[in-house]
Amino acid sequence: EAQVTQNPRYLITVTGKKLTVTCSQNMNHEYMSWYRQDPGLGLRQIYYSMNVEVTDKGDVPEGYKVSRKEKRNFPLILESPSPNQTSLYFCATRGGAYEQYFGPGTRLTVT
Amino acid sequence: RKEVEQDPGPFNVPEGATVAFNCTYSNSASQSFFWYRQDCRKEPKLLMSVYSSGNEDGRFTAQLNRASQYISLLIRDSKLSDSATYLCVGYNTGGFKTIFGAGTRLFVKA
Numbered sequence: 319e320a321q322v323t324q325n326p327r328y329l330i331t332v333t334g335k336k337l338t339v340t341c342s343q344n345m346n347h348e349y350m351s352w353y354r355q356d357p358g359l360g361l362r363q364i365y366y367s368m369n370v371e372v373t374d375k376g377d378v379p380e381g382y383k384v385s386r387k388e389k390r391n392f393p394l395i396l397e398s399p400s401p402n403q404t405s406l407y408f409c410a411t412r413g414g415a416y417e418q419y420f421g422p423g424t425r426l427t428v429t
Numbered sequence: 430r431k432e433v434e435q436d437p438g439p440f441n442v443p444e445g446a447t448v449a450f451n452c453t454y455s456n457s458a459s460q461s462f463f464w465y466r467q468d469c470r471k472e473p474k475l476l477m478s479v480y481s482s483g484n485e486d487g488r489f490t491a492q493l494n495r496a497s498q499y500i501s502l503l504i505r506d507s508k509l510s511d512s513a514t515y516l517c518v519g520y521n522t523g524g525f526k527t528i529f530g531a532g533t534r535l536f537v538k539a
Contacts, residue, residue, distance in 0.1 A: 353527075353529075359531075360516075360529050360532055361516070361529040362529070363526055368525065376527075377526070406470070408472055408473070415461070415478065416461040416520065416524065417463060417475050417478065418465075418475070418518075418527070419475070420472035420473050420474070421472060422471075422472055423470070423471070425470075
């Protein structure tokens with residue numbers, strides 16, 4: 319089954335404690351992306367990766383890092399999380415016709 | 430002006446009604462367009478691609494008007510299960526960045 323997986327699905331952490339949210343896909347897609355969704359602000363792109371060679375910032379990259387060492391994985395790293403990074407996070411891949419497939423989401427709370 | 434703008438609604442319609450959503454876009458969002466459906470706290474799921482020639486899938490019809498820079502979604506014979514948030518999505522000119530509308534909330538009532 320074609321899918322995008324994210325882990326963990328739920329995470330409560332404290333300010334400053336480094337964390338990584340993993341994203342993995344089995345669709346052999348080149349393009350992967352991370353989004354955050356906040357009430358009233360909709361979905362906003364954090365980072366995207368055109369392929370393992372190219373990664374670039376989206377609209378809200380501050381406080382986040384990403385890594386694309388292999389095609390199937392695209393982890394999101396928060397080096398020093400802050401409360402304003404409390405949000406619902408989605409990873410996605412993109413097919414050849416520009417259609418996107420989303421993971422189930424990670425609900426992060428930073429206290 | 431936002432790159433992709435949607436009426437947030439909510440739209441409250443009875444079962445069986447026809448409902449239409451529009452989405453306008455700026456010049457910076459001019460690549461492929463799509464409609465996604467998102468249920469509460471769930472991931473967005475692809476509903477339809479949007480073409481200038483129109484795209485129909487059962488009760489759903491999507492249209493792109495490049496001259497007026499808007500995208501539409503028409504839902505006919507609304508079902509209770511159509512209740513969700515509908516997102517219009519485009520890309521920037523290079524096709525690298527994804528641009529989401531804020532979403533339109535639809536409630537279909539019996």
